[in-house]
Structures are given as C-alpha cells and as structure tokens.
Amino acid sequence: MVGKSTYFVLTKVFHRGGTSLPGTLAMKIDPNVLQTMANQYNVILVTGTNGKTLTTTLITRVLREKYTDVITNHSGSNMLQGITGTMLSAKVKDRTQKPLLVLEVDEANVEEVSRQLKPKAFVLTNIFRDQLDRYGEIYTTYEKILRGIRLVPEATLFVNADSPIFMRGDLPNPRVNFGFNHVPAKGDERAPHNTDGILSPTDNSILSYHFRTFANQGDYFSKTDDFKRPTLDYAVTKLNQLTPKFSNFDLDGETYQIEIGGMYNIYNALAAYTVGRTLGVSKTQIHHAFESNEQIFGxxxxxxxxxxxxxxxxxxxxxxxxxxxxxxxxxxxxxxxxxxxxxxxxxxxxxxxxxxxxxxxxxxxxxxxxxxxxxxxxxxxxxxxxxxxxxxxxxxxxxxxxxxxxxxxxxxxxxxxxxxxxxxxxxxxxxxxxxxxxxxxx
Incomplete structure (x- = not known):
C-alpha cells in the first residue's frame, strides 16, 4: 500500500515522524481507505471542543494497563489524513484479537470518520464556543457531531453529563454518564449572563443549577418542566488539592491524582476513568496510569x-x-x-x-x-x-x-x-x- 511505503520512507530514510502525508497519499488513491481498515480495530472516538488531546492520552494510558494493543493518534493529528496515517503506521503485537484504536477526532470530521470506521464508542468532552469561522455556534458544532453518532446507533456514548447540550438529540445509543458530585446541591444558581449553552433541550428555557463547576457545566435543572441532569454513573466526589502542577481529587470516593493542574483537566481524567472502569480496568490499574508524569505535548x-x-x-x-x-x-x-x-x-x-x-x-x-x-x-x-x-x-x-x-x-x-x-x-x-x-x- 502506498501509504505504508510513504510512512516507511519518512520515518526510516529521512528520520521524520509522519502521519498526515502518508494518510493524504493513501486517501488520494483510495478515498475509502479508512473503511478498508475499519474491521481490523475496535474504535473509540474522542471529540469535543476542549480536552480532546489529554482525554485521548489518559484513556490510552488507562486501557494499556489491561489491553496489549491500544493504538492512538498521539501526534494530535486529528483530521482524516492524520487518522489514516495513524492506522497505516500501527504496530500490533497480539494478532489474536482486535486492537483498541483510541482516536482524537476534530469535530468537523466526526461524520466522515464515523461513516468509515463505525466506532464502538464515542467520548464527548464538552462543547464551548470555538473557532466560529470553522464551526459556527455551539449548536452547529454539536450537530456536526450528531451526524456522526447517528450513523452508529449501537455505539456506546461516554458523555460528560454536566454539559446540558449533550442531552439534546434523542439518540438511541446506550449511554454512560460522568460528571461532578463534589458539593451538596445548593439550590438555584444561574450561569453568568454571557455563558453559552444554558438552554434546556426540552423548551429552550434558561437552566438553573444546584452548582456549577465552570461555564455551562454542573448540576443543572429546569424550572419550567422536569428536565434535569441525568443520574451519573461515575463521578468526581471530592476536590482535595488543586495546584498548577497536580490535581488531587476523589472519584467515586477513592483518591486519585494527575500530574497536571486545572479543574478542566479533572474532567479529562474522569472521562478516562469512566471508559476504563466500563471496559474492566481496575482502580489499582487506573491509579498506576494516572501516576505517569509524562508531559502532554503543549x-x-x-x-x-x-x-x-x-x-x-x-x-x-x-x-x-x-x-x-x-x-x-x-x-x-x-x-x-x-x-x-x-x-x-x-x-x-x-x-x-x-x-x-x-x-x-x-x-x-x-x-x-x-x-x-x-x-x-x-x-x-x-x-x-x-x-x-x-x-x-x-x-x-x-x-x-x-x-x-x-x-x-x-x-x-x-x-x-x-x-x-x-x-x-x-x-x-x-x-x-x-x-x-x-x-x-x-
């Protein structure tokens, strides 16, 4: 295959890492090259406006604690050509079972990647206003993602349930919900006036919150009907210590730490924990995965x-x-x-x-x-x-x-x-x- 040959030349002859160029060449010869390779993998697709790279990295680390072959687009090349290059360059150790392929995917590419790869699962991080020239407003961005999910109604959705926009769409897919339950419900809080994504999916009324973590995320509910945040399957139950260099927190009552600061990065860790626990990774193994201090590019x-x-x-x-x-x-x-x-x-x-x-x-x-x-x-x-x-x-x-x-x-x-x-x-x-x-x- 021309893509594999190009990858070999780039990496072995010129000593350059390459995923996009081999993928681009392969797609020119066969626009459906992803579809050709799809049945070789069990695909988990990670998308959203923020947190894709770290979430993908943490999911990969967690799953590697249990599974022999977990492949990912570690370079962050999250569009079609980069994903194709990742699959062309994959080295599989155990040929007796399908490797897991954990892919960070640009929001605008979810539909085409889903069409060709038929993912087994989607991980939805969040949707905030981002790159209006490419995506439009947040509901336009979400619709791009929905078009991909609708192609695989049997795929499991791992959903940041603290984000109310993800309750839209009336999808038949099985869902696993994660979010924050770190403080007692406080009553009626409103998001700041310029916050996007605070409309109820049932009647577009403005949502209230028992508590917010940041932006439009938190334990939301509607005052005009019975809409509210769904029950969480996995949750952050306590914030212990937040510094620029690490975050210490409880997941379902047990303490974990990641070597990176910021509450927003705890959401990424929670997503990885949720995927790992659902796929049989033990809490001890997740501890080990989180303790890695390898830095994430940029x-x-x-x-x-x-x-x-x-x-x-x-x-x-x-x-x-x-x-x-x-x-x-x-x-x-x-x-x-x-x-x-x-x-x-x-x-x-x-x-x-x-x-x-x-x-x-x-x-x-x-x-x-x-x-x-x-x-x-x-x-x-x-x-x-x-x-x-x-x-x-x-x-x-x-x-x-x-x-x-x-x-x-x-x-x-x-x-x-x-x-x-x-x-x-x-x-x-x-x-x-x-x-x-x-x-x-x-």
Missing part, C-alpha cells in the same frame, strides 16, 4: 529555559482561557506571563474571542512582568492594555519571544499560546537547545 508542558521554569499552556477560546487563568490562580508565587496570539486556520481566524476571556484576572495573580507576541500581537496587546496593564512589551517575532522569556524577572513563567503560536515557540526553543528529543505536532 498542554501545561514545563520547559527549563536558563533559570526559568516555563509552563506552556494552550488557549483557543474564552472558556479554555478562563480555566487556564483559574489554574494560574492556584500558584501564589511571583510569575511572569507571555500571551501569544496567532490566527491561522488551526487557531481559528476570528480573534474576537479574546475579548470574552477574563484577562483582567491577571491583575490579582502576583504578575511581575507581562508581555504579548505572535502574528496577531497587536490584537492581544490592545486586549491586555484594556485589561489594566497599560503599555507593555510586545514581540512580533518568535525569536524575540524566546529572548524575552530568558530575561523575565521571575523564575516562574507562564506562556498562554494559541496552537500554531505554541508550535512556533517550541520550534525556537528546540533550535536553542531547550527542548531535547523534541517532537513537533502536525
């Missing part, structure tokens, strides 16, 4: 730059940026912050979302120095200036950004970056020797 990745501990955090929409800011609040130490904004296709061309992110919160975080950069540095410079920081340094060139990081006055430096800005920064860090054995995403 997701709260910490890199030593001279005497600076630089934490790179991906941001791409208001909810995600706000949760990163909440994570940073758990660090009381002096810090410097660099905000990098690009507006390429993979970032989302529309940068207006930065005005809905609560950058004003940085004023209360012991920030000793702040700077902005990236291809759209002018946009983010104005946004940060309007949030109360006034005039501050800005760096159009990524080479300048690395130099500025080296000179920042604090040991802790946080870099909030959109996707392609993160890739460009990592490339510069690699060139200067700060990244070892570095792997660029596709």
């Amino acid at each position: 997701r709260q990745e910490q890199i030593q730059v001279k005497d600076k501990a630089v934490t790179i955090v991906l941001i791409k929409n208001p909810v995600g940026a706000n949760q990163v800011l909440e994570m940073m609040k758990t660090d009381p130490d002096p810090k410097s912050v660099m905000v990098l904004l690009n507006a390429n296709y993979a970032d989302g061309i529309d940068t207006s979302w930065i005005w809905d992110a609560e950058f004003e919160d940085l004023k209360d975080m012991n920030v000793q120095a702040l700077a902005t950069g990236g291809e759209r540095y002018k946009d983010v410079y104005v946004r940060l200036k309007m949030s109360g920081f006034g005039d501050h340094p800005f760096y159009p060139s990524m080479k300048q950004v690395v130099g500025a990081i080296e000179k920042m006055p604090t040991k802790n430096v946080y870099v909030m970056a959109t996707y392609t800005a993160m890739l460009q920064l990592r490339e510069q860090l690699a060139q200067r020797g700060y990244l070892k054995n570095h792997q660029m995403g596709e």
